[in-house]
Amino acid sequence: MLFPTLDFGLFFLPVLILVWTLGQASNEWRKIILVLASWIFYGAWDWRFVALLIASAAINWLLALAIQRRLAADAGVQPWLALGVIANLAILGFFKYFGFFLEELAPILVAAGFGRDLPVLDVVLPVGISFFTFQGMSYLIDIARGKTAPASFLDLVLLMSFFPHLVAGPIVRASHLVPQFQAVPRLSRAMVAGGLILILWGLFKKTVIASELATRLVDPAFFDPAAQTGPDLVAAAYGYAVQIYCDFSAYSDMAVGLAALLGYRFPRNFDQPYRAASLQDFWRRWHISLSSWLRDYLYISLGGNRGGLFFICRNLFLTMILGGLWHGAKWTFLIWGALHGGVLAIERLWRDLRPAGLPRLPTPLAVLLIFHIVVVGWIFFRADDLAGALAYLAELAAFRPGVALAGPLMCGLIGLGMAIHFTPPGLFAGLTRRVAAWPAPLLGVAVAAAVLIIDALRFEGVAAFIYYQF
Amino acid sequence: MADDFTSPVDIEASADGLPGLGQLAVALGLALILLGLFNAHALAAWADGLTPGPRTAPVAAAAHDLADRLAARGLDTPRAVLHDAGEQAKAARWPGQADQR
Numbered sequence: 001m002l003f004p005t006l007d008f009g010l011f012f013l014p015v016l017i018l019v020w021t022l023g024q025a026s027n028e029w030r031k032i033i034l035v036l037a038s039w040i041f042y043g044a045w046d047w048r049f050v051a052l053l054i055a056s057a058a059i060n061w062l063l064a065l066a067i068q069r070r071l072a073a074d075a076g077v078q079p080w081l082a083l084g085v086i087a088n089l090a091i092l093g094f095f096k097y098f099g100f101f102l103e104e105l106a107p108i109l110v111a112a113g114f115g116r117d118l119p120v121l122d123v124v125l126p127v128g129i130s131f132f133t134f135q136g137m138s139y140l141i142d143i144a145r146g147k148t149a150p151a152s153f154l155d156l157v158l159l160m161s162f163f164p165h166l167v168a169g170p171i172v173r174a175s176h177l178v179p180q181f182q183a184v185p186r187l188s189r190a191m192v193a194g195g196l197i198l199i200l201w202g203l204f205k206k207t208v209i210a211s212e213l214a215t216r217l218v219d220p221a222f223f224d225p226a227a228q229t230g231p232d233l234v235a236a237a238y239g240y241a242v243q244i245y246c247d248f249s250a251y252s253d254m255a256v257g258l259a260a261l262l263g264y265r266f267p268r269n270f271d272q273p274y275r276a277a278s279l280q281d282f283w284r285r286w287h288i289s290l291s292s293w294l295r296d297y298l299y300i301s302l303g304g305n306r307g308g309l310f311f312i313c314r315n316l317f318l319t320m321i322l323g324g325l326w327h328g329a330k331w332t333f334l335i336w337g338a339l340h341g342g343v344l345a346i347e348r349l350w351r352d353l354r355p356a357g358l359p360r361l362p363t364p365l366a367v368l369l370i371f372h373i374v375v376v377g378w379i380f381f382r383a384d385d386l387a388g389a390l391a392y393l394a395e396l397a398a399f400r401p402g403v404a405l406a407g408p409l410m411c412g413l414i415g416l417g418m419a420i421h422f423t424p425p426g427l428f429a430g431l432t433r434r435v436a437a438w439p440a441p442l443l444g445v446a447v448a449a450a451v452l453i454i455d456a457l458r459f460e461g462v463a464a465f466i467y468y469q470f
Numbered sequence: 471m472a473d474d475f476t477s478p479v480d481i482e483a484s485a486d487g488l489p490g491l492g493q494l495a496v497a498l499g500l501a502l503i504l505l506g507l508f509n510a511h512a513l514a515a516w517a518d519g520l521t522p523g524p525r526t527a528p529v530a531a532a533a534h535d536l537a538d539r540l541a542a543r544g545l546d547t548p549r550a551v552l553h554d555a556g557e558q559a560k561a562a563r564w565p566g567q568a569d570q571r
Contacts, residue, residue, distance in 0.1 A: 006516040013498075020491055176475045187490035190483035196497070198478065216560075256478055261494065265477035404568040409559050429481050436483035440493045444500025451501070452509050456552035 001044040003254045004207050004462050011041065012258065019262055020187075027184050031158050034262070041163040042127070049126040052091070057157040059087050060136040064143050064150045077144045084140040092133040095125055100329030128167035130326055130470050132160045134293055139174040141297055148175040155181045164255040164262070168248070168467040170269040170289035177264065185263025193436035195260030196443070197428070200450045202253035205246040206465070207458035209413050213243040215459060217410045222382055225392040230399030233392065235406035235414065240382050241375050242417030245273065247466045248287070272421040274374070277366040279343045282374060294323050313348055317341035327470050331386045339377045507545050510537040 001008050015037040023030030039050045063084040070077045139156070142148040151159065155178050165172050221228050221236030228236070252269035259266045269289050276282035283291040302315040317338070324337020361369070383389035435443065488496065506513070510533070517533035520526040540546060 006512060016498075187494065188483070189485060189487070189490045189493050190481040191479050192490045192494045192497070193483065194479035194481055212560075253478075260477075260479040265479055267475055268478050402568055403564060403566075407564060407567060408562040412559075428478065432479075432481045433483045436481075437486070440488055440496035441500055443493065443497035445504065447497060447501040448504035448508070451505055452549055453552055455509055455512055456549045457556040 001041055002462050002464060003251065003258075004203050011037075016261060027182075028154070030185075031154055031181060034163075035154065035158050035161055038158070038161040038163040038166060042161065042166060045127050046124070052126055052129075053132065053161055054157065056088070056091060056132060056136055057160045058153075060084065060139055060160070061151075061153050061156045063087070063140055064156075067140060067143050068150045071144070071146070081140055081144045085137055088133045088137045088140075092129060095129055097329040127468055131169050131171055132166065134171055134290075134326075135160055135173070138171070138293060138297055142173065142175055148173075148178070151178045151181075162259075162264075164258040165266060168251045168255070168465055168470070169287075170252055170255065170267055171293050172266055172289070173293075176267060180264050187261070187263050189436040190432055191260045191263070191265075193438075193443070194428075194432040195257040196447055197432060197435060198253040198257030198260070200447065200454070202250035202257065203451070204250075204454050205253070206250035207454060207462060209417055210243045210247040210250065211459040211463055213239045213246075213410065213413055213417075214463060216407075217405050218243055218382070220405060222384070222388065222392065225388075225395040228395065228400075229402040229404060230396065231401075231403050232405040233396045233399075235410060237375050237379055237392075237396070238414050238418075239406075239410060240378050241274070241371070242414050244378060244381075244466055245270070246417055251465045251467060272423075272425070274371050274418060274421045275367060276370050277363050278347055279340060279370055279373065280347055282370055283340075283344075290323070290326070294319050298322060309349065309352055313345035316344045316348060320344060327381075332380045332383050332389055335386070335389075336377045336380045339373070339380070343373055506536075507540060509549055510540045511546060511549060513537065 001011060015033070018033050018037075019030055023033055039053070042053060043050045063080055066080045067077045067084070070080060139148070139151075139159070143150055151174060156174070158181055159172070159174055159177050160166075162172075162177070217232075217239045218236050221233055222240075225233060249270040256266040256269070267289055269287060271285040271288065273282055273286035276285055299315055299319040302318055303311055304315060305312055318341070320341030321334065321337045324333040324335075324340070327333045327336075379392055380386075380389045383392060435446075438446070487493070514530075514533045514537040517526070517530040520530060522530075537546070
């Protein structure tokens, strides 16, 4: 069930009505309605994985109680915390990486004579597994660190199942969302206005910009780079940078907007990432809930900024390598992570060892440089495999003349996707304040007009969000 | 709450007029009526995607009937004009641009 479909609209509307009618009777009923709705939403992909979701919540809930008991008794929590992290990683590892390791090990095992014993197992990847397992892990670590209190079973199940963020984030932490679940939510006019604007803006970015770029430019270019011209390959590389931003930030915007209409606040997940003047700045603006998760639970656990420059660079590199592998077990994600980790380490070295008096790169040039480093990374991220990424780069270097794919609309959409990054940062807040002051009928007419325009312009059919595969 | 938690919807705005829930109910209700009138095509397209069967056939027939009746009164014109403009933009080519392979 994809957000930008009528199927989802027909699911969401009754949930919204139930939450604000039956749910008003008691907060527990509201949460039960949301849990059941979330399971129906998730079950629309595969009912079997609803059981996995419940089991994962149950394991984390029990382990959290054990950790809390040890904390209360002033005893060490490490064994229980380690068990919790291993349990979550085991779930993630089995579904996400088992196939990859089997595939990579197969030639070795076959050569060693074990080929006949290799299990034939086609592991189906549950949608959103990377998100809810990370959420479970951060919940346990936060309890062990004393940053949050154990949640009730209902609150934890809802935290991990809540449908707006379930399949592609943002990764909402227990310390942020559980207190909201424990209070009776209130819907302000600003939340209504902001929520509706975010949903409509996300709908436009996904269905008009991202889907058009994907089908008419990016997918054909990456499918067969050898058949494309140089300008088309350049446009497709820029096009993918815009597509993935408009696709993923659209999901986040819609998730934040849907949660807001239900009375809950989700964190900001994107903040004009392509205006970053350093890669460190980029990671403060791109997939913020993941980058802050990696910082708080991985980078700091590896040692963080302690131990001198070498260890800081090592920790940055390892964090980004693991961040790359979080996306999936592919060499292309590993290289993408290594590129980002390497550049982050170089930036750190340059910051600390830069000779005094050397002029700094002007900000516009720094923005341009960082954007192009990110675009090179996206080529690896988008390619089906390593050979595909290298073929793309080789064809790009060959630069055959001519244009076939990158027509005026594609160039216009790339320009629009980039222009979004250079609008005033307070634009959304200003617009929300203005719309919140509108009378309800005017808001209704505006919503209908916006949906009509988007539906008329959008590509036929809706492709799944890129981050659903993670 | 953690110190670094900020939500895009954390915005102070005027509270004059209907409360948030009333605002949402009226706005969504009106938007649905308007979309039902001016964008019934979307409903028909959605019905076409349903698995054909005895239970879905009446839904599809009703959706198409509604879309046809509203189109006969010209209510699909705004969508059609916008859709045509979109198609023209998609068909635009640079001078000398080769056909898509």
